[in-house]
Amino acid sequence: MKHKIAPSLLAANFLNLGQEMEMINRSEADWLHLDIMDGVFVPNISFGFPILEAIREVVTKPIDVHLMIVEPQKFIADLAKLGVYMTNVHYEASTHLHRSITAIRDAGMKAAVTLNPHTPVCLLEDIIAELDMVLLMSVNPGFGGQTFIEHTIEKIAALKDIILRKQLHTLIEVDGGVNLDTAPRLIKAGADVLVAGNFVFKSPDPPAAIKALKEL
Numbered sequence: 001m002k003h004k005i006a007p008s009l010l011a012a013n014f015l016n017l018g019q020e021m022e023m024i025n026r027s028e029a030d031w032l033h034l035d036i037m038d039g040v041f042v043p044n045i046s047f048g049f050p051i052l053e054a055i056r057e058v059v060t061k062p063i064d065v066h067l068m069i070v071e072p073q074k075f076i077a078d079l080a081k082l083g084v085y086m087t088n089v090h091y092e093a094s095t096h097l098h099r100s101i102t103a104i105r106d107a108g109m110k111a112a113v114t115l116n117p118h119t120p121v122c123l124l125e126d127i128i129a130e131l132d133m134v135l136l137m138s139v140n141p142g143f144g145g146q147t148f149i150e151h152t153i154e155k156i157a158a159l160k161d162i163i164l165r166k167q168l169h170t171l172i173e174v175d176g177g178v179n180l181d182t183a184p185r186l187i188k189a190g191a192d193v194l195v196a197g198n199f200v201f202k203s204p205d206p207p208a209a210i211k212a213l214k215e216l
Helices: 014-026 049-056 072-081 097-106 152-165 183-189 206-214
Strands: 004-007 032-037 063-068 086-090 110-115 133-137 171-175 193-196
Touching: 004 032, 004 206, 014 049, 014 206, 032 049, 049 063, 063 072, 072 086, 072 097, 086 097, 086 133, 097 110, 133 152, 152 171, 152 183, 183 193, 193 206
Parallel strands: 004 193, 032 063, 063 086, 086 110, 110 133, 133 171, 171 193
Antiparallel strands: none
16 A cells, blocks of 8 residues: 655644645645644643634545544544544553544544554553554644654554564554655554654645655
């Protein structure tokens, strides 16, 4: 399967959000990635449902939501009503992870679990068969523009081994520090979906930046 590119809304120009979304629609992006932060689970606040509702009206790409929040299960039904494609909940924020994953899938969405940089992939052994995707954070969650954590390459390879051993089709997504230097190594290690924020939206030619990542 050819890898997918999911530009991250967090790095977009919110004063020109309509134009930014039109650019995403025209581009070779596969998904649009949304980081929803609560200032509790991570030390930052991003945006909430009003923004999601607004962009849902214009974006034609599948929406990949990353919930960096406590008690993510409270918002599953609301995300489903908005037609979200993939919902990511953090392993570290979900006391009853299996219940949350079941609720996401029962609501008609694809289900994913996100791991912080310090969380080992082996902790997913008992639930990975229930997942459509695992998102590995290659920076500490909460802010864009951080330095890529090199250990992520090893984590991708270890996670891919688990997926292959169990004969699953679970996707591996990576978020943080994705650019033309890191992306080839991520793909080689086994990543299926690359989230790119600053590399895309801060580029002088965002569609070209997306195309460059897609063609790797």
